Amino acid sequence: MLLAVLSGFLLAAVAPWLVPRLGAHAGRVLALLPVGLFLWFASLLPAVGGGETLLWEYAWVPGLDVQLGFLVDGLSLLFALLISGIGALVTLYAGSYLAGHRDLARFFVWLLAFMASMLGLVLSDGLIALFVFWELTSITSFLLIGFAHEDKTARQAALQGLFVTVGGGLALLAGFVLLALAAGGWSLSAVLDAGDAVREHAHYAVIAWLIFLGAFTKSAQVPFHFWLPNAMAAPTPVSAYLHSATMVKAGVYLLARFQPALGGTDLWVFTLTLVGAATLFTGALLALRSSGMKRMLAYSTVMALGTLTLLAGIGGETAAIAFVAFLLAHSLYKGALFLIAGVIDHETGCREVPEMGGFGRAMPVSFAVAVLAALSAAGVMPLFGFIAKELLFESALGLAAWQPVVLTLTLAGLVGGVAVAAVVGLRPWIGRPVTTPREPHEAPLDLLAGPALLALLGLLFGLLPGLAERGLLAAAAGAVHGQAVTPNLALWHGLNLPLAMSALTLVAGLLVAWRWDGIRKMLVGLGFVERFGAERGYDAGMLGLVRVAAWQTRLLQNGHLRYYILTTLSATALLLVYALVTRHAVIPPWSSSGVRLYEVVIGAVVLMAALVAVTTRSRLGAVASLGAAGFGVALIYVLFSAPDVGITQVLIETLTVLMLVLVLFRLPSFLGLTPGRIKLRDASISLTIGGLMSWLLLDAVAAHHQGSISRYFVENAVPAGHGQNIVNVILVDFRALDTLGEIVVLGLAAIGVYAMIKLRAEDRRRRGKEEPR
């Protein structure tokens, strides 16, 4: 299993070496891996179709008890089959579509890496692994959208997709952490078992919203739908694979996956049905408003994703069946339609639907495939799309709350969907032949194999729904619903309300398709979409981000060391005040008991010396008083039972004073650089922080207990360390490694000092040489 997931990455790693050697056969050879994976996943069908859940576990970080687990149930196997199956067809297709492209090897690296990430995403059992694969799909998608990196639009679209999906990914990570805490485990199995605990958890609403954010951004739900049509800057095979059949479904996969654990609450049903229905409607409207073939298909994908979100929200047995049926139907027909759009572009050079017409005569096979896929997309009997659409209506009718709103939006959206399918499936092929950049001719087998196979599967599953149902869909719907279901998929359900609604959308959709040119002009006339669309919000957000970054960089990175110090100190002081006030609100009382006169004198000397060092304008005076303060501190050490520290302090203080005197007198004398106002400000700041430190110390002393670590050192100095001076034993024995580190620091400082003095000497010598000239 681990090999199955990782093989895509392995092949991606050798692809740059492999592709130039394979030449024109690169696509065909590389497609062997997804074909193999597809066959392997298909071999799991009997077990999973029979209701089993397979689990593979590998130790990942054994020390932290983290497992790398792979879970195969109906839902993840459905996705794995779609990913590897469509992946094989797309790899084959891309080998021909991009034949001779100079970056073909790079393309295959990313495509294969994406496929592996996507497989990892749908198969992962651990939440962390799922998140890692989730982000990997975002990154590979970014690289694939920006494949034509010399094109500015492609770069912008890639960045936009990355920001939106990775931003959602951050929310998702937070959601996963909370979810794992609520469920008490980091694996999907644990989360799905702890459904009641999660739904009743105090943070349920936060968890749900964070996961919604992740799913909505990935699956292009309103108001994050704008990145998906822009992602069409990618090469067509990528659009067909990532942006219709697989990656964008990751969001709805997540919703379906967590439905048994999180679903069923008012929040879940309300949010998902409304967002789903709104996305469905918006997608249909924007699809009719576009003219580029890929753009129309992209918006109709947004529409389909809205439908899936709606179904995940409704919940229950019928909706679960509808969800998996629609997922399968959509992947088949939308993959086919996208690939056909690529065929048209490749063979005629046309991208805009209004400029197409009459290609059917020159490209009869493509025409037939397009019609078949479009019929499934429109939900016409006897294709699989019809069954999915019937189930969708049945689920929407079963909705308790908000039924009129959701139903209206769904009906209106599906009318648009039928119209889009009709326009894409008929418009380019019939009518008078138009002049095109390239003479239309039939596409080669490599390009046609993929779409034809996908479209034929749509027909096969429509005619024999039991085949898909027994094989996998029953198990997949069971995974979405949380318990076993019996779908009983059939083409004919009798004369009932869903059938009437289906007929209504068909008729209305065909009418819209017939009058499409006029309707499109009218929709384009509605300028508010540009002015108030969600993309505007994204642009404004990015601009604001840049402005805030510039402003805070100017504020914080101002190039003055003293302001950096000031910022750091103020932040520390605030934290200190917070801790002191919240934990020990009272300042400990002043105690002068047991103070001896000479101790007070020494303390006063230290303070006076510090004051002189600060205020004097003479450098010698400052250094001398610095020394006085240091010797005073040494006396304090000696008085309070620390003879070793006292001796060291005296030595070091002597050296410091000598060094300062020697070096600083080569520097200019002090200048009065600062106005009095600022001096006053600095003085008050330093006095405040000094006072805080006094408070902290009083607090620390009041709470002092000689800890167990110190007692250990005292008791073991002689028996374990064989030394009578406990401080020395600590330094050279118990904490010898620290002392070694100290010696290293001193050595480095010595090397630095030596190097700088040497540098200076060389400078001088060079200057000496230059001067005579």
Next chain:
Amino acid sequence: MESMMALVVGGLYAAAIYMMLRRSIVKLVIGLVLLGNAANLLIFTSGGLTRGAPPLVPDGAAMPAGAVADPLAQALILTAIVIGFGVLAFAVVLIHRAYEVVGADDMDRMKDTDT
């Protein structure tokens, strides 16, 4: 006695911070030395003040007879003093070098990266 030490430590901190906020780089160094002393005293005092009982074990005994001063705080400070001196030596030479190159000890004139 701890109250008086708190006063001394606070005063040293205030003096150190005031010096570190000056524009003259020499004053910054003086501030650094004062800051080191203040921090060491803080740790020393919070380890508890004990008169006349250094952490030494008498000849022939396995451990000190009575309570002794906290040896851990002393060991920490000992390390800190020595490291502080190493850093100071490096800083002083660095400043001197910077002064030679830039020709000023005003930190506002040391902002350019190319001289």
